[in-house]
Amino acid sequence: MLIVQKYGGTSVGDLERIRNVANRVAKTAKEGNDIVVVVSAMSGETNKLLGYAEYLSDHPKREEVDMLLSSGERVTAALLSIALNEMGLAAESMSGRRAGIVTDKVHTKARIEHIDPTPMQRAITEGKIVVVAGFQGVNEQGRVTTLGRGGSDLSAVAVAGALEADLCEIYTDVDGIYTTDPRIEPKARKLEKISYDEMLELASLGAKVLQNRSVELAKKLNVNLVTRSSFSDAEGTLITKEENIMEQPLVSGIALDKNQARVSMRGVADRPGIASDMFNRLAENNVNIDMIIQTVGHDGATNLGFTVPKTELGDAKTVVEGFISDKEVDEAEYDENICKVSIVGVGMKSHTGVAAKAFATMAQENINIMMISTSEIKVSMVIDEKYAELAVRALHNAYELDK
Ligand code: ASP
Numbered sequence: 454m455l456i457v458q459k460y461g462g463t464s465v466g467d468l469e470r471i472r473n474v475a476n477r478v479a480k481t482a483k484e485g486n487d488i489v490v491v492v493s494a495m496s497g498e499t500n501k502l503l504g505y506a507e508y509l510s511d512h513p514k515r516e517e518v519d520m521l522l523s524s525g526e527r528v529t530a531a532l533l534s535i536a537l538n539e540m541g542l543a544a545e546s547m548s549g550r551r552a553g554i555v556t557d558k559v560h561t562k563a564r565i566e567h568i569d570p571t572p573m574q575r576a577i578t579e580g581k582i583v584v585v586a587g588f589q590g591v592n593e594q595g596r597v598t599t600l601g602r603g604g605s606d607l608s609a610v611a612v613a614g615a616l617e618a619d620l621c622e623i624y625t626d627v628d629g630i631y632t633t634d635p636r637i638e639p640k641a642r643k644l645e646k647i648s649y650d651e652m653l654e655l656a657s658l659g660a661k662v663l664q665n666r667s668v669e670l671a672k673k674l675n676v677n678l679v680t681r682s683s684f685s686d687a688e689g690t691l692i693t694k695e696e697n698i699m700e701q702p703l704v705s706g707i708a709l710d711k712n713q714a715r716v717s718m719r720g721v722a723d724r725p726g727i728a729s730d731m732f733n734r735l736a737e738n739n740v741n742i743d744m745i746i747q748t749v750g751h752d753g754a755t756n757l758g759f760t761v762p763k764t765e766l767g768d769a770k771t772v773v774e775g776f777i778s779d780k781e782v783d784e785a786e787y788d789e790n791i792c793k794v795s796i797v798g799v800g801m802k803s804h805t806g807v808a809a810k811a812f813a814t815m816a817q818e819n820i821n822i823m824m825i826s827t828s829e830i831k832v833s834m835v836i837d838e839k840y841a842e843l844a845v846r847a848l849h850n851a852y853e854l855d856k
């Protein structure tokens with residue numbers, strides 16, 4: 454098999470840990486696999502370098518920031534290669550440039566445009582373990598670029614795609630994706646497999662493990678992703694195509710988002726174009742809308758509600774108050790003490806009664822549901838924040854996710 458292994462900052466946090474990673478790589482190689490390793494900078498290193506630049510200037514040139522930050526990953530790549538050589542293994546470290554990673558020209562937030570895998574393939578054919586510096590590439594002008602914070606996951610997925618690797622393993626200090634946050638529900642279970650779409654919907658559960666951008670790229674390039682811990686031998690969670698999952702559970706996980714706030718308006722003018730005007734104005738002010746509800750009120754006016762990230766409530770309020778002064782809206786209420794609980798599972802596509810069970814569970818716990826939204830594989834409910842944990846545990850139990 455050809456396996457891409459990516460090790461994050463904590464996994465390569467000091468020299469002993471780098472040696473530990475080398476042992477793990479060596480073990481995978483001895484099992485007869487070809488390996489490409491993608492590494493992050495040692496933990497804290499990127500922040501330290503950024504601090505140096507900011508000490509010298511309030512506005513360091515982004516080109517120079519990229520030159521500076523990309524060095525962190527190169528240090529780790531070289532050190533890991535040295536450790537592997539010391540174990541008698543042939544290894545070669547590569548910068549993003551040497552690995553053929555070409556990006557657009559947006560410094561500090563570049564997107565990978567294409568990868569020429571020839572140098573990596575040649576080294577693999579020569580029997581070498583390739584160690585790639587993550588988080589970086591080179592643009593058409595030949596200048597070093599970086600992919601945005603946390604970007605070495607993207608490097609790994611893109612490299613796995615370009616090499617058509619059998620597996621892309623992302624090593625962190627967490628051993629996989631759980632049915633819900635184990636700090637809320639200790640009976641949460643580690644998932645063996647989950648589809649790309651479920652993972653994207655469960656973003657809040659995977660947030661510390663995987664960037665959403667990486668999951669989207671893995672889906673696009675059809676890369677089998679595994680998240681697992683570099684500190685244990687426990688099997689991780691495979692994130693893959695829906696077709697690769699034989700037994701699809703009805704519900705795979707429960708996500709909780711405490712970062713939402715709610716706006717509810719009464720007496721919204723009932724005229725064509727009002728929603729368009731309002732949501733355009735919100736978009737112009739960079740307010741990200743999540744759920745939207747509109748209901749018929751009386752006297753020809755409607756009621757309209759939506760949720761936004763808590764940090765954007767102030768901006769949303771400014772927009773809404775504008776509509777109130779223009780007499781297009783009678784009054785509005787703003788509520789920060791809410792949360793969004795979601796149940797996610799591809800099995801919902803082919804089964805009925807999944808949403809009904811969620812509502813019944815809330816009723817049993819006497820929790821009022823303020824808003825509901827559904828997609829093909831998700832049911833989300835907005836409830837009072839003080840019931841957040843209770844709701845998650847009740848739903849986890851109702852769908853028997855501990856079994
Ligand atoms: N070292 C970079 C960062 O800290 C990239 C990464 O770790 O993925 O953001």
Ligand code: MG
Binds near residue numbers: 461493603
């Ligand atoms: Mg990371």
